Amino acid sequence: MVTQVNVKLPRFPRGYHLISSFLEKYLDDLPETGIAHIFIKHTSAALTLNENADPTVRDDFESFMNKLIPENDPVYRHTIEGADDMPAHLKSSLLGSSVTIPITNHRLNIGIWQGIYLCEFRNYGGPRELVVTVYGE
Amino acid sequence: MVTQVNVKLPRFPRGYHLISSFLEKYLDDLPETGIAHIFIKHTSAALTLNENADPTVRDDFESFMNKLIPENDPVYRHTIEGADDMPAHLKSSLLGSSVTIPITNHRLNIGIWQGIYLCEFRNYGGPRELVVTVYGE
Amino acid sequence: MVTQVNVKLPRFPRGYHLISSFLEKYLDDLPETGIAHIFIKHTSAALTLNENADPTVRDDFESFMNKLIPENDPVYRHTIEGADDMPAHLKSSLLGSSVTIPITNHRLNIGIWQGIYLCEFRNYGGPRELVVTVYGE
Numbered sequence: 001m002v003t004q005v006n007v008k009l010p011r012f013p014r015g016y017h018l019i020s021s022f023l024e025k026y027l028d029d030l031p032e033t034g035i036a037h038i039f040i041k042h043t044s045a046a047l048t049l050n051e052n053a054d055p056t057v058r059d060d061f062e063s064f065m066n067k068l069i070p071e072n073d074p075v076y077r078h079t080i081e082g083a084d085d086m087p088a089h090l091k092s093s094l095l096g097s098s099v100t101i102p103i104t105n106h107r108l109n110i111g112i113w114q115g116i117y118l119c120e121f122r123n124y125g126g127p128r129e130l131v132v133t134v135y136g137e
Numbered sequence: 138m139v140t141q142v143n144v145k146l147p148r149f150p151r152g153y154h155l156i157s158s159f160l161e162k163y164l165d166d167l168p169e170t171g172i173a174h175i176f177i178k179h180t181s182a183a184l185t186l187n188e189n190a191d192p193t194v195r196d197d198f199e200s201f202m203n204k205l206i207p208e209n210d211p212v213y214r215h216t217i218e219g220a221d222d223m224p225a226h227l228k229s230s231l232l233g234s235s236v237t238i239p240i241t242n243h244r245l246n247i248g249i250w251q252g253i254y255l256c257e258f259r260n261y262g263g264p265r266e267l268v269v270t271v272y273g274e
Numbered sequence: 275m276v277t278q279v280n281v282k283l284p285r286f287p288r289g290y291h292l293i294s295s296f297l298e299k300y301l302d303d304l305p306e307t308g309i310a311h312i313f314i315k316h317t318s319a320a321l322t323l324n325e326n327a328d329p330t331v332r333d334d335f336e337s338f339m340n341k342l343i344p345e346n347d348p349v350y351r352h353t354i355e356g357a358d359d360m361p362a363h364l365k366s367s368l369l370g371s372s373v374t375i376p377i378t379n380h381r382l383n384i385g386i387w388q389g390i391y392l393c394e395f396r397n398y399g400g401p402r403e404l405v406v407t408v409y410g411e
Contacts (some may be wrong), residue, residue, distance in 0.1 A: 002307050002411050033139050039376050041385030043325045048230040048336035051180045056215040063212035078330040083259050091320040102176050102268040109268050111178030131376040185367040188317045193352040198344030200349035227301050239313050239405040246405050274276050
């Protein structure tokens with residue numbers, strides 16, 4: 001059994017955002033056992049799993065990743081789309097364009113501290129499109 | 138066909154550990170063709186595939202990643218759980234919470250140099266829980 | 275329904291290479307809805323999705339990642355296989371050994387700017403083996 005749904009996220013500001021609750025309505029009616037694959041169709045944003053309780057974790061992601069992959073690095077040649085663009089591409093590949101999560105007893109089987117983050121790397125990224133694919137039995 | 142098993146890893150010290158042999162008993166009786174998804178239910182540890190022969194590779198992972206993502210970086214605000222905590226969250230998202238491996242002829246079809254690493258980022262991480270999901274036919 | 279094919283890539287020079295077109299012939303005859311998993315059987319190369327239009331993005335990946343994860347870092351002990359080897363292992367785990375892409379209406383459902391990159395981290399990496407697994411209905 002495979003089911004799939006397209007999800008349009010509202011525009012989020014630059015930063016790391018917990019979207020677990022937003023995605024819940026697309027992740028009900030799950031099979032007993034299986035896998036959920038959540039994919040982002042963009043190259044300047046990412047999806048990851050991380051700590052879901054303390055918002056300073058998400059703030060620290062933004063601060064640290066900006067320091068690790070700075071804007072205006074002299075090696076960049078792809079600069080025409082703005083100082084935030086090439087760092088966004090690099091962060092997107094380092095954090096990844098999808099998360100894959102086991103389904104057990106009709107529910108996402110993630111750890112109690114794990115939440116799904118949208119990582120928005122652009123200053124004005126616009127709405128983002130996801131594809132959620134669920135398979136199992 | 139979907140099968141799934143929960144796996145409790147013993148406590149490993151901080152560092153990068155080859156767990157391919159440990160996981161073998163959970164990865165027998167595989168379908169002829171398919172996929173194995175191995176997921177870690179934690180936000181301060183990760184799973185990755187890398188070199189399985191020379192233990193200095195795993196040591197270099199520990200040394201280099203500690204340098205790339207240092208403890209006590211002045212940008213961190215999430216410091217209450219110890220100096221090793223926020224770096225652990227960052228490393229967890231950069232290395233990833235799951236590996237997905239093809240199954241061919243009833244075996245994991247990984248390269249001869251590829252092994253499955255548990256990446257333990259905390260000084261005292263405790264036992265870690267995995268979920269192994271296999272699907273195929 | 276699960277189908278799988280082994281793909282041998284020709285030797286690519288060190289750098290980031292768009293292989294979407296090369297892979298097309300292995301990704302025809304897709305199910306209506308499902309998932310494609312593309313896996314690389316090596317620990318000094320990676321697969322990722324990123325910008326498919328401007329080649330300077332791929333050049334900037336090479337320049338920036340070489341700066342982020344430099345050769346001859348004094349912490350490395352695994353140096354016997356050459357200065358490009360340990361950085362290659364680190365980059366491989368940071369960028370990842372597989373991409374997982376949704377299939378919709380018999381086609382890969384990726385964003386219009388997303389392409390599949392082979393990331394070749396060795397100076398002389400040789401031909402690389404992939405395993406493409408498709409499942410769906």
